[in-house]
Amino acid sequence: MAEFNDLDKKNYILETEISKRIKKLREKQHLSLYQLAKYVGVGKSTVGKWEKGKISAIRSKNIIALARALNTTPEYLLGWSREIEISNLFKIKVEEFPIISEVFNGEVESSLKRQKIYIKDSDKVDADFCMLVQGDSMTSAKIYDGDIAFIKKQNIVENDELAAVLINSRIVIRKVFIDEEKKILILKTANSKAKSGTMQFSESKLDKVRILGKVTAVMRYLKDKKK
Numbered sequence: 241m242a243e244f245n246d247l248d249k250k251n252y253i254l255e256t257e258i259s260k261r262i263k264k265l266r267e268k269q270h271l272s273l274y275q276l277a278k279y280v281g282v283g284k285s286t287v288g289k290w291e292k293g294k295i296s297a298i299r300s301k302n303i304i305a306l307a308r309a310l311n312t313t314p315e316y317l318l319g320w321s322r323e324i325e326i327s328n329l330f331k332i333k334v335e336e337f338p339i340i341s342e343v344f345n346g347e348v349e350s351s352l353k354r355q356k357i358y359i360k361d362s363d364k365v366d367a368d369f370c371m372l373v374q375g376d377s378m379t380s381a382k383i384y385d386g387d388i389a390f391i392k393k394q395n396i397v398e399n400d401e402l403a404a405v406l407i408n409s410r411i412v413i414r415k416v417f418i419d420e421e422k423k424i425l426i427l428k429t430a431n432s433k434a435k436s437g438t439m440q441f442s443e444s445k446l447d448k449v450r451i452l453g454k455v456t457a458v459m460r461y462l463k464d465k466k467k
Contacts, residue, residue: 381430402455
């Protein structure tokens with residue numbers, strides 16, 4: 241039978257404590273393994289192994305990302321402090337925003353539905369409507385599937401800004417670039433592996449696309465069902 245020396249015991253206790261704290265905080269925030277993995281930038285199975293203590297060493301950048309996602313500190317996750325610092329806790333308020341998923345018959349206003357959204361009490365969201373993000377085309381911009389993006393209505397945005405764009409009846413978030421000389425509208429994803437990639441619209445095809453507004457804030461949708 242294997243025996244633990246003092247250092248082995250200390251490391252085992254530390255790893256077990258980290259695992260427990262990750263799982264406890266994730267469940268407290270109603271995050272699924274999939275959602276937490278998306279935010280940190282790892283696979284769902286990796287988070288599962290962290291919570292079961294099957295991975296003995298977690299990279300420092302992942303510890304930092306985990307702490308941000310779970311509204312705590314790296315010190316707490318690592319067991320260096322016993323309690324979550326008060327500065328990382330915040331009050332929640334409920335606000336009602338118009339939310340949109342797709343546009344029917346080209347009419348944006350009639351396609352909006354009002355929905356209650358939980359946000360930080362200290363936050364002042366400058367937005368006219370919001371949308372539920374679908375897909376992983378903007379992960380490099382820290383926008384993940386299941387997030388809520390808040391949109392400020394405007395027909396024009398600066399180059400390299402994020403915007404909600406209507407393409408036919410579908411709304412997507414893209415980085416916008418306008419080539420004034422060639423009169424081309426360019427929409428880019430923020431994920432090199434995304435299938436849609438870069439889309440270009442010449443002046444004659446601009447009737448197929450419309451900028452609805454600028455993305456002013458993004459938050460994780462914590463009421464989503466666990467996966």
